[in-house]
Amino acid sequence: MNCRSEVLEVTVEARQVEEAMLALLHTILLHRSSGKFHYKKEGTYSIGTVGTLDIDCDFIDFTFVRVSSEELDRVIRKAVSEFKDALSSDGMGQISLEFYQKKKSRWPFSDECIPWEVWSIKVNVVNLANEQERQICREKVGEKLGEKVINVVEVINRHEYLPKMPTQSDVDNVFDTSLKDVQPYLYKITYQITDSLGTSVSTTMRRLIKDTLAL
């Protein structure tokens, strides 16, 4: 696939899942969001401001920074809580945050969504026996998350492909403009509970059709 993919792996306790996920997703989105664009005539624009907010975690010794947009937070929280509910108390799961671009296509076809960066966070949930272990875990997970955040920042600081800044007509193809106060790149959050083996039927069918049509 023509897209970068980054994988982060964390091992947490069941009650820490939500906060850990929020911390990582928000950290990535913080760097992949910008202020609202205000287009002027002559094809120029100015960028609005974005506030940030420190969030302290309850179950982890960790504080992360997120964009101070309640709307964005709500969307993320919803996705994460769905993931948490689906995850069993002792299992594996993966949540991925995918940034994509839309490509307009002609009438009979729907718009193509072409991902350019995918972050997959693999979660391993563990059960702990006693309070002492929990305490240790609380610190360790905090440290781990700190490392991951630095990891994310390193990846983002690399000079790699980003969609070009769009003109006013294209802005919806690159950025998510539905939020009032912040404008992240178009993103999608999906999750997967176990490693489901085998190509899904839909991809096979797609491939079959493509192959029969191929030149």
Added chain:
Amino acid sequence: MAHFDTEYQRLEASYSDSPPGEENLLMHVPEGAKSQWHHIENLDLFFQRISFCTYVLYKNGFTCMLLGEIFELVQLLFVVGFTVFLANCVDYDILFANKFVNHTDSSKVTLPDAFLPVDVCSARIRENAFVIFVLIISGVFWLHRLVKFIYNVCCYWEIRSFYINALKMTMSELPYATWQEVQARIVEIQKEHQICIHKKELTELDIYHRILRFKNYMVAMVNKSLLPVRFRLPGLGESVFYTRGLKYNFELIFFWGPGSLFENEWSLKSEYKRGGNRLELADKLASRILWIGIANLLLCPVILVWQILYAFFSYTEVIKREPGSLGARCWSLYGRCYLRHFNELDHELMSRLSKGYKPASKYMNCFLSPLLTVVAKNVAFFAGSLLAVLIALTIYDEDVLSVEHVLSSITLLGVCITVCRSFIPDKHMVFCPEQLLRVILAHIHYMPDHWQGNAHRYETRDQFSQLFQYKAVFILEELISPVVTPIILIFCLRRKSLEIIDFFRNFTVEVIGVGDTCSFAQMDIRQHGHPAWMSAGKTEASIYQQAEDGKTELSLMHFAITNPQWQPPQETTHFISQLKERVHREATSDTHPLSLSESEPRSLIANLLVGPSTLTSIHFGGDSSLTNHAAAGSSDGASALRSLSPISSSLHLRGSLSAAHRAPGHTSTMSKAMAGSGTDARTVSSGSSVWEGQLTSLVLSEYASTEMSIHALYMHELHKQQSRGELSRHTWHRQDSDESSDSIPDEVRSEPNPHSRHFPRSHTFPTTVPSPSEGASSHSSSQQRYSGSTTDSFSAGGQVVRSARGVPMGGWAEDGQAAPRHHDTLPEESSEDDMPPHIHKVNAVCV
């Protein structure tokens, strides 16, 4: 108000400069997505389309293409409709005048009289279940073609706009764009548009990898004899069965079918990359193969009808694409896989094989059975006399024609004579299979070792006919394929599932920006080189990892020659330049017929050249130097080029050309270089300025193929001389892949003694030819014998060099000891756990 004196102070200046206000906010100018060509989702498909379109559009243009496809659709409708009409709606009794029509006005029978009325006709069709079955399938087939056509038009349109907008080609040069140019431009625009987002720059190899990802796997699997395509049938001996249906099924199983090894087009599933549970995976694969085989068996009749339609349909296309296919023979599907280099595009392979078509059919025609010739001569004699009498009578009085069956017997006799004549050899043909085979080799680049020196034998001919089969056989195989394919899948392929799993695990590398590719396609001498093919000392490959028949080395040379801009990694560059230099030195050095050297096969090129050029009837003088010939030969233009004669000038010229090509603004520099280099400047600069670039690229590709031919011949020759010495000490016939493919015999690694290195003979062509005693003698003396028997077409130099090499005799004595020692490979199960996952990450620009 207390006044605190703190360090924080207002910065007066900055505020006075920019008072708050909306107008003076920082303003940005959007770059906009000027073209839609940045960041393409499926690059594999995109590049495949580009390469296909370039090839198809080349000289045809968009409109021709469109019209051609539309006519093909109409043709299919016509053929199906007409056949059904002929079968069901014609009253043949009326046509043959067995039944009389009662006409009132005239006695003449008209065509419409023979047609059945519409209602009778449709009733007859409706009653016949078979016809309805065929009609339904053809309907589906036609719809499929229609949808495909529309889809293709969309694709062409997209690629066309890519050419014009992104590659900045003008409309006029569009039909003349060669693949090389297009590729160079793609590499260029990657820097600007970033089509592939993983890398800043795209190399030629990346593009080839993406286009040929799966084909490279197939080539490698055929090379390592993993696919069950050779069979030993009781009556027919060794035979090859590889049809399109079988190929389609292989691809379905490995690459994209439900539950295939590949997750998507660019990555192997992660569980197949780990060696841990290979047995389970093999079981899973085996059961999948079984199911697919059963499905094939059930769908057999549908596939059969589909295949007939498809054969009809693709036939016109094939003729359009390869002019060589009009003859009686064609390169078999297996041959195409066996002869294909790694990273060789379809059109490159096709043009190579088409060039080899003529000598190949000549070679095959050498072998006409004398018995058949005698019979054919006599049959032709009798048929001819009958025909002559009939024709003479007809000329005398044409009423003879109206006698019943005279016209048909004249036609039949004519056909009979034509058939017989094809069995009677040309009186002027010279029997020189060895040279013909050498000319073939110059184009096809691969052949098993034991063919050399055995070209006159029927075994060699039979094996060559596996690559180059009668078209009738090809069609017959295609027709029985729906029945045979499931049998092969269920009984042969299923047994190999463990090997297949191992193959994919061991020979897959992940290249950044490309995805998972076959590691053979990296053409890394160190990993997959074969010590008998010039990479001795450089290669670290075990026998399992070596590509057979010098595939790695030849592919590497081919790729480097066709893509002069490609910058290979350090060692590879070294290998290429070393080899080129050797060939060059051989070519330019004053090869006196009597100059000998024991260590280096000097005057090799002279041998190589004299063989083919005598055949293509370019006269060579006695002992004048090659460079003189080159100057003389190159005036003959393209035909001389093809006949390999102006080697030194081509090498010189090509060197300067590729050097110029690397420089920016290459077109102008190139024509200068051409003009400077003298010999061929005339042909090039005579064209108008529009044609100049076109012509240079054509000449360039012509030179490239010539150069590759020379390198291929040189490498084969060197290989032969190298291995003959060692083969006579040690001969190891690898009969089947099962013995060595799974685990690596470690004695091979640990033996430093060069003399005991084993040279497996061609893997894909297990030798069946020589019996032990005969084999040894043919190794040592066959060359002499045959150069002796065809002295007139061989130079003196060739004989001297060959006969002067002291070849130790009696190699076969050790044969028996070497072979069994080699077969005790490591037990399969024990090596399972410590088998490291052979997936390497290639981080840098791919190797």
